[in-house]
Amino acid sequence: MSLIGEERKDYILNVLNLEGKVRTLALVDQLKVSSETIRRYMEELEEQNKLKRVYGGAVKINLTREEPTPLKREVIRAEEKKRIGRAAASLVEDNDIIFIEDGSTTLQMVHYLLNRKNITVITLSAPIMYLLIDYQNKGFFSGDIYFLGGKVNSKHARVSGALTERMVEHFYADKAFISIDGIMIEKGISSFDAERGQLAKQLMSHAKQSIILSDHSKFGAMQFYKIADVKDVDIIVSDVEAPKEWHAYLKDKDVSWINAD
Structure with missing residues (x-):
């Protein structure tokens, strides 16, 4: 195959x-x-298992329809997630009230919040709660911790469901940090x-x-449940620059992009 063919x-x-x-x-x-x-x-x-041909074209191969376990999530693209977590934590200011949603990437944020003063963290993730408690007991974290109650998902160590949603109704925050499983400009962010x-x-x-x-592996992925449109997001933190094909949309919708390099 010629170089132009590979390109x-x-x-x-x-x-x-x-x-x-x-x-x-x-094409x-x-x-x-x-x-x-x-x-x-x-x-x-297709022979290289990089796409699946369908009538009129091809689609991206979705290797899994199930959410990986917390252990698998922690080791997949671990370095990228650390960089994203550090960049996301830099957005937190003293006295902030923040939601930190469940995820191995949001978990990485916690390590970089230790020098923030008087912040309040509200979370539904047991690993995030325990990590904050550990840092607090060692004198490294001095903020307040709120853990949302509800139905426990043992496999993923988090709570969710109607009871949790009712608890959220009682809180307002300055910033919500959300980990996602898929993002497409036209289809939105998904879980x-x-x-x-x-x-x-x-x-x-x-x-x-x-x-x-979101790390770059989530680009072009559309998972089971749509969380929101991309235009509903204020900031996206990733391990790479925004794809050039997305620039016009992001600028038009006033969505900021941070490359955690």
Whole structure:
């Protein structure tokens, strides 16, 4: 395969990762090649398990429809999550009241909150609560901790459901930090789990600012439950720059992007 052929396949994968699907006719027009050439590229990419061909084009392979366990989440892209967590924590100011939603990326925030003064953390994540308690008992964290009650999800060590949602109604925060499972410009931000997704949406509605934490693997992914449109987000913190194809939309909707490099 010539270099230009490899570049064309990279272009196909880039579009696929951003939009979740590609159409043969659109690629013919964009790459100025025949439909037979596009189909050959797709066959080769499918053999490499990088996409799934469907009628008229191809779709992104979703390797899992289930949320990984907390242990798996902690080790997947661990370095990227640390950088994202550090950048997100830099947005927290003294005296802030913040929601920290469940997630291995939001968990990383806690390590970088220790020098903040008089902050209040409200969370539904047991690991986040225990980490804050540990730091507080060691004298490293001096803020207030609120743990939302409700139905316990033992597998993911968090609470959710109607009781938790009713508790959220009693709180307002300066910032809500939300971990997501998928983001597409046209489809919005999404979650594997409907109860968790509904709760994340409620946290966003009870905060002055909504801040999304997402590594690049979530781009172009659309999961089971839609949390919100991208335009409803104030800031997105990621491990890479925003895809250039998203720049116009983000600017038009006044959504800020932070690259945690």
